[in-house]
Structure formats: C-alpha cells, structure tokens
Amino acid sequence: MTVLAGVIGDPIAQSRSPRLHGHWLRRYGIDGHYVPLHVTPDRLEATLRLLPDLGFRGLNCTIPHKEAVFRLADDVTDRARAVEAANTLSFESDGRIIADNTDGYGFIANLRQQAPGWRPDHPALVLGAGGAARGIVAALLDAGVPDITIVNRTRARAETLAALFDAHVTALDWEDGPTALADHGLLVNTTSLGMSGQPPLDFDLGAMADGTTVADIVYSPLETPLLRNAAARGAVTVEGLGMLLHQAAPGFEAWFGRAPVVDAELCAAVLA
DSSP states (O other), rough: OOEEEEEEESSTTTTOHHHHHHHHHTTTTEEEEEEEEOOGGGGHHHHHGGEEEETTEEEEEEEEEHHHHHHHEEEEEHHHHHTTTOOOOETTTTTEEEEEEOOOHHHHHHHHHHHHTOOTTOOOOOOOOHHHHHHHHHHHHHOSSSOOOEEESSSHHHHHHTTTSOTEEEEGGGHHHHHHHHGGGGEEEEEESSSSTTOOOOOOOOOOOTEEEEEEOOOOOSSSSSHHHHHTTTOOOOHHHHHHHHHHHHHHHHHHHHOOOOSSSHHHHHHH
C-alpha cells in the first residue's frame, strides 16, 4: 500500500522538503509519496481532517501554520507542548492527530555540525517570535545557553514567547536589536525575511563582536544576505538547509517506518 505524507504552508513553492523525502523514499525503496500542499489559514482545519481519509500518514508544517496546528491537534509531545507550536503531524489509525516539534532538534544538530567551535556559554539573540523561534529558544536553553533575547517587529508577540520560559528569556524592541547584538555570541534569524520572494532582512551587524556565530534558518537562497554580510565581518555562519535535513528525520521515520540518514548525498540531492 502506497504511503502518503506531505508539507503544508502558505507559501509552499520554496519548500525543498519534497526533494528531501523523495530522496529517502528512493534510497530505501519505499512505496510512498511526499507532496507539497499550498494551504491557506482559512482552509487549515478542513485540510487536516480530510487528508487522513485520503491515505496521508502525516505532514510537515511550515509558515504560518505551526502554532495553529498545535491548537488543532488531539495529542502533543512534550517538546511541542513546551513551545506551543508544532512542525510535524502524524495521523493515527483512529483519526487522532499527534503534534510534535522537531525544529529545535534540527537547529541544534545543524549548529553543532556547521559551527563545531560554538559553545553555549554566551547569550543568544533571536530574530522573530513565530513557531520556529519557539522550538529554537527551547533547544538553546536545553543546550545550556545562559540568556536569550527575542527581538520581533511586534514586541507584544516577542513578550508572549518569552513568557513561555523563565527570566533568562526576555523581549526587546526590534530597533534595539542591533545595539544589543554586541553582548551576544549567537544571532539567529527565525523569520522569513531574506527568503526568496519575501522582503529583505534589514538588521545592522555593525555592533557584532568578533567570534559571533550567525545562523539563518532560511535556506532559499542558501546564502542569505544576512549570512553574506556576517561572513564579510568575520562571523562564523550557519545556513538553514542543514536544519531542514535534521528536523525532517523524526517525521520520516514515523510515517514511513525507516530511520533515515542525513549525509552529504542527501544534501546534494536537495540542492540539485
């Protein structure tokens, strides 16, 4: 029986998840398909209730659905509950929807792979307060980062995210972010700004200290203007494709029954 899974988002054309999962399906000889689905917020709940009847085992969820699918799920994992957002859904045979969040797992695995010299002994500055930011903030705290500052254009949204954690996570106005960067050892862009087809990310790196690590979860383009600017200033940069690869593995195993390998062959296939 052919197994179906997919990724939903608005927009969705930029997603490389179909190439990623398609590579694994071919590598392991699995009878399955993974498809991109453009789903607008007003059609989200109806889509989630329909897809299991069409044979889908699960979904990845990207912008802007991560918080909404968490609320719509019947059961959630501890790591999804901790951040009240989900990026991975599994459909049970009894019709229940199980929500998980693998963003933080994927981010830390990619960060350690691309910046092996990074140490969680300095504060981190996180741009954005959406679903991806939630998982990343939780993972950074678990990794031992002492303090995290969240900067978002709507400060109230940043404060809402900070309130999910303890006093080591605080919110700051967007305009104050560039100055605050001087005291942080890691900068993470979790917004869609700088993504192909989206507005540019306007963030001044002039105060950035030597040795800062800069990570961008955007992977289209692979080298974003933020990373290019940071590299020119001597920063260690971490592109977002690796996070995509690592965060996808738990979902693939849950849906298709095989633990996949994240390696150079996979990266080449996704970039092809």
